[in-house]
Amino acid sequence: MNDMFTRVLLAMDLTPKSEILLPCLYSLCPDTNTEIILAYVFDEEEDADPYSSSYKKVYSKLQGYANELMRNGYEAVSIEMPWGEVFEEITRVGDDKEVDLTLVASHGKGFFRSALLGSTTFDLARSSKRPLFVAKTDGDSDNIADDDMLRKLMIPTDFSKKSLVALNLIRSLREHVAEVVFVHVVERSRNQSDLESKLLNAESRMEELVAEMKLFGIKASYLVDKGAASKKICRWAEEENVSMIAMTKTGAGLVKGLVMGATAQNVTLNSERSLLLLPADEVSND
Numbered sequence: 001m002n003d004m005f006t007r008v009l010l011a012m013d014l015t016p017k018s019e020i021l022l023p024c025l026y027s028l029c030p031d032t033n034t035e036i037i038l039a040y041v042f043d044e045e046e047d048a049d050p051y052s053s054s055y056k057k058v059y060s061k062l063q064g065y066a067n068e069l070m071r072n073g074y075e076a077v078s079i080e081m082p083w084g085e086v087f088e089e090i091t092r093v094g095d096d097k098e099v100d101l102t103l104v105a106s107h108g109k110g111f112f113r114s115a116l117l118g119s120t121t122f123d124l125a126r127s128s129k130r131p132l133f134v135a136k137t138d139g140d141s142d143n144i145a146d147d148d149m150l151r152k153l154m155i156p157t158d159f160s161k162k163s164l165v166a167l168n169l170i171r172s173l174r175e176h177v178a179e180v181v182f183v184h185v186v187e188r189s190r191n192q193s194d195l196e197s198k199l200l201n202a203e204s205r206m207e208e209l210v211a212e213m214k215l216f217g218i219k220a221s222y223l224v225d226k227g228a229a230s231k232k233i234c235r236w237a238e239e240e241n242v243s244m245i246a247m248t249k250t251g252a253g254l255v256k257g258l259v260m261g262a263t264a265q266n267v268t269l270n271s272e273r274s275l276l277l278l279p280a281d282e283v284s285n286d
Contacts, residue, residue, distance in 0.1 A: 004172035005131075007035040009099040011090045014040060014061050018105045022068065024135045024274070025103060027149040030176055032073035037097055038062045039080040041089040048083035055081065087123040094130055103133045125249075125268050125277055134268070134275045149274060151243040152179040156233050156263070159184070159205055162280040166246035167212075169276070174216040181240050182209050182222040185229040199224055230266030237273045246276040 008029055012018045025036070040058050047054035058081060066077045080097075082089045094102050106121045124132055133149075150173060157163040170177050184202045189195035206222035213220035223236055237245055250261045268275060 004169055005029050005034060005101045006031075007037070007097060007099045007101075009037045009039055009090070009094050009097065009102045010065075011102060011104045012038060012040050012062065012065065013105075014058065015105075020135050021103045021105050022065065024133065024149055025069075026072065027176075028101070028103075028133065028173075028276075030173070032075070034074060035076040035078075036069055036074055037078050037080055037093065037099065038065055039082075039090060039093050041086045042081065042083035043086075045083050048081060086120045090120070090124060091128065094128070099130060101131045101133060102128065103135065105135045122268065126265065128277075129279050131279065132277045134277070136272060136274050148178075149244045149276075150177045152181065152241065153177060154181045154183060154233070154237050154240065154242040154245045154273075156183045156185075156229065156245070156247045156267075157209075159202075162250060163248050165248045165278045165280065166276070169246055169278075170213070170216070170218065174218060177216075177218050179219040180213050180221075181236075181242060182206055182220070183233055183236060184222070184224050185232045186224075186226045187229055189226070195226060199226070229263045230270065233263070233267050234271045237271055242273055244274045244276055245271060246278065248278050248280050250280040 005028060008025065010021050010025065012021065025034075029036075040062060042048040042054070042058070046052060047058075049055055050059075059079065062079045062081070066079060069077050080093050082093065090102065090104075093099075102124065104121050104124060106119075121134060125134065153166070153170070155164075155166045170180060184206060186195060186198045186202065189198055202224045203222075206224060210220040210222055223232075223240075225232055233245065233247075245267065247264055247267065249264045264277060268277065
């Protein structure tokens with residue numbers, strides 16, 4: 001997996017929020033050979049008529065983004081403007097084009113907790129079988145909290161192969177990743193002795209991951225604790241000032257066919273940091 005993201009879908013809604021996706025793309029996809037698809041979904045069929053004023057207005061805006069991308073060296077840029085249910089159409093375009101990554105923008109503080117449960121973004125997060133990047137803004141501003149998504153990655157892991165899919169991202173982009181923080185939370189233990197054993201074992205395995213990162217020339221550290229995994233991840237992401245949380249959507253032991261596990265779902269809902277959500281079936285590419 002040397003070229004992790006070769007074809008990328010930018011789902012734009014033409015609000016200032018969605019404009020933050022461009023600097024995110026530059027960070028996550030530094031290879032200008034990356035193929036980029038700009039997509040906007042109309043709610044009404046008549047607006048998707050190429051002769052309508054709505055269509056012309058949206059196309060002009062998307063063409064402006066395409067021109068900016070091409071000025072930055074990305075030559076393979078196309079535009080898709082379907083109509084229908086936003087979530088369904090973004091999924092369909094991503095599947096039809098066989099994209100490696102979909103990027104969407106969402107609000108930061110307060111938005112997920114109050115409104116995301118029925119939103120397009122959360123529908124995509126729960127059901128998409130393709131990697132999904134969710135860009136979050138810094139508080140109430142329209143600016144991305146961090147322009148360089150690879151400045152400091154947080155990778156939560158339960159040490160299963162599924163939970164370490166994010167290592168593929170680091171291996172693919174190791175020349176661009178500056179720092180990694182690994183996180184492991186022991187959520188259950190039979191007794192104090194069992195807890196201490198699990199914590200000790202986790203630290204030993206974490207040291208192996210840190211050593212691997214250092215072989216790549218990447219600064220690395222780890223955090224191990226007990227408690228509710230999603231709460232610890234969200235808290236540590238703030239304390240460590242990470243640029244992005246990269247995590248697999250399902251962990252070991254989940255019901256087969258369940259696309260999004262509880263921890264990933266809670267982190268998506270509550271984290272104020274941008275997220276890269278990876279499908280567990282990516283392990284087949286190792």
